[in-house]
Amino acid sequence: MSGNDAADDDSRESSDPPAIDDDVFTYDGGRVDPGESANIRYGISETYLGDPVRIPVTIINGDHPGPTAFLSAAAHGDELNGIEVVREVAHDWDHAELHGTLVCLPVMNVPGFLAQERYLPIYDRDLNRSFPGREGSTSARRMAHRIFTNFIEPCDFGIDFHTSTRGRTNMLHARANMDDPGAARVACAFSSHVIIAGQGPSGTLRREATDAGVPTVTIEMGEAHRFQRRLIDRALTGVASVFAEFGLHPGAAVHWPGWRTVIDSDDEKTWLRADAGGIVDMKHGRGSLVEEGDVICTITNPFKEKEDIVTVEAPFTGLIVGVLENPVVYPGNPLCHLVGLEPDTRTALENDRTGSRTGSRSQLPM
Numbered sequence: 001m002s003g004n005d006a007a008d009d010d011s012r013e014s015s016d017p018p019a020i021d022d023d024v025f026t027y028d029g030g031r032v033d034p035g036e037s038a039n040i041r042y043g044i045s046e047t048y049l050g051d052p053v054r055i056p057v058t059i060i061n062g063d064h065p066g067p068t069a070f071l072s073a074a075a076h077g078d079e080l081n082g083i084e085v086v087r088e089v090a091h092d093w094d095h096a097e098l099h100g101t102l103v104c105l106p107v108m109n110v111p112g113f114l115a116q117e118r119y120l121p122i123y124d125r126d127l128n129r130s131f132p133g134r135e136g137s138t139s140a141r142r143m144a145h146r147i148f149t150n151f152i153e154p155c156d157f158g159i160d161f162h163t164s165t166r167g168r169t170n171m172l173h174a175r176a177n178m179d180d181p182g183a184a185r186v187a188c189a190f191s192s193h194v195i196i197a198g199q200g201p202s203g204t205l206r207r208e209a210t211d212a213g214v215p216t217v218t219i220e221m222g223e224a225h226r227f228q229r230r231l232i233d234r235a236l237t238g239v240a241s242v243f244a245e246f247g248l249h250p251g252a253a254v255h256w257p258g259w260r261t262v263i264d265s266d267d268e269k270t271w272l273r274a275d276a277g278g279i280v281d282m283k284h285g286r287g288s289l290v291e292e293g294d295v296i297c298t299i300t301n302p303f304k305e306k307e308d309i310v311t312v313e314a315p316f317t318g319l320i321v322g323v324l325e326n327p328v329v330y331p332g333n334p335l336c337h338l339v340g341l342e343p344d345t346r347t348a349l350e351n352d353r354t355g356s357r358t359g360s361r362s363q364l365p366m
């Protein structure tokens, strides 16, 4: 962002409307000037009772010019970890030296949040397949449109927080279109160990925002229906690092995670799925390193009959990024999300973990 050119202002006819300074954040219905912040409840729809459906938005416009960034969470209504990340950045951090503007959207899918469900309860629509939205379209797309045009499009980049779908858990990782230089810059600065490259499905906030010129990454962290403190703290480190990279908090340092792997081909990642229905005995947690041929889990029937035990082995050596927590499956249900590791990355990971074991923690927060 840059301020208005004074010479340009001088050349205007006196009948022109007053120019809005680039450093002012404007949305439909309001403005937030430099040095001001605002807590807004912004209407995006209406309930069956005709009451407004309003999302909480905090806008913090710094004293100093700089980029405009959004942080968003709970596009899926039961994915809570990101809500606390966004709230702490908005309300617990000191922004006296903020260079730029923060747009904080802790709960985008308010109807889903109220019901503690992933989807909009209205026909089970997925808000995170409804961006950029459209006026005059479905209820979900109208909501998405209100959010997108007012609070996403004015930004220079963004971070959208998610967790795994309920019943599973994810290691903290970034998902980003690494062919987009802006999105790659955000993803690298967030300093997660794992980045899964790809543009993401059509209608997701990160894909549609990135395509609209607002490079956006998704951060996946933990499980639904929980506040997981270590993951939240790790994500806050990532946000601080991104703010340092983009100059929102000048003088702060960009964090290096110690090792990093960027997964950019389908050969390097797979969802292992159950081929039998039953009860799962999972042998590894999220963030575990498994060797090719290691037993990932067994699936048994209610009688634990030996001849019916199904053993699932790792098809390649890799890291368990996502894993089942609710230990029951139909055939075809996902068991774990495994990503491959280059030998160098694996060595760095093992050194990192050996180092952390000599400290007070037995394992890194993943």
Ligand SMILES: [Zn+2]
Binding pocket: 075, 076, 079, 162, 163
């Ligand atoms: Zn999600």
